[in-house]
Amino acid sequence: MRAVVFRAAALLALLAGACTPGPNYSPRDWVSLPPDAVVGAGDPTRSAILNTAYAFGTPASLAGRPAEAAVAAAQLDYLASEITFGPRWREFDPTIGLLLQRARAEVRDYLGISQEAAPQVVIDSLYGASRALRANDRTAAERIMSPPVFPNAQLTLARLTAMPLLPIANQATARAAQELDRVGRIDGRSRGGGGGGSGGRG
16 A cells, blocks of 8 residues: 555656646657667667666767767657557556656756657657768758757757756666566566566567
C-alpha cells in the first residue's frame, strides 16, 4: 500500500512540475527511430535507453562530438513519447515517462529547439544533421536544422558541441535504464531464464 501511495504522490509531483504550456502536437503521436539507429538486429529502443543514460550522465563524453550529441538528443525525444505511450512499456513505472517528457523540454530548451515541434520531425532532423556532421558537411547540417523547428541552427550546433550536465535529462535517462534492468530481471525470472529487458516498437 505504501508503494502505491508513494508512486501516486510522485506522479502528481511530476505533473505539477511539468509547467510549460502544452505543445500543439499530440504527445501520443506515433514515433520511430530511423533504420540506422542501431547496427545489426539489436533493439533500437533498448539501445536508445542505454545510450542516453550514458550520454546525459557523462556529457564530457560528447564534448566536441556534435554528431553523437544530436543522436542522444533525438533518442531522448523519441523515448519521451515511446516509453510514455508505447504498449510494450506498460510494466515501466509511469513516473519515468513523465520525467522523460520533462527531460525532452529541458533538452529542447537548451538546444534551441521549438517546444511546439512534433517529436518525429525533431527526431528525423537531428538524425539527418548527425549524418551530415559525420560526413563533415556542416552546411548540410545547418540546412537540415531549419526554422521553425530550429530557429537558430548555428546556436544549436554550438550547443551540441559543448553539452553540459542537464539534470532532468540525467535523472530521467538513468531511471529509464534502471527500470529496463528491473523489468528485464522480472521477465527473465518469469520465463525461467535470462533475457535482458523488453524491446521497443521501432
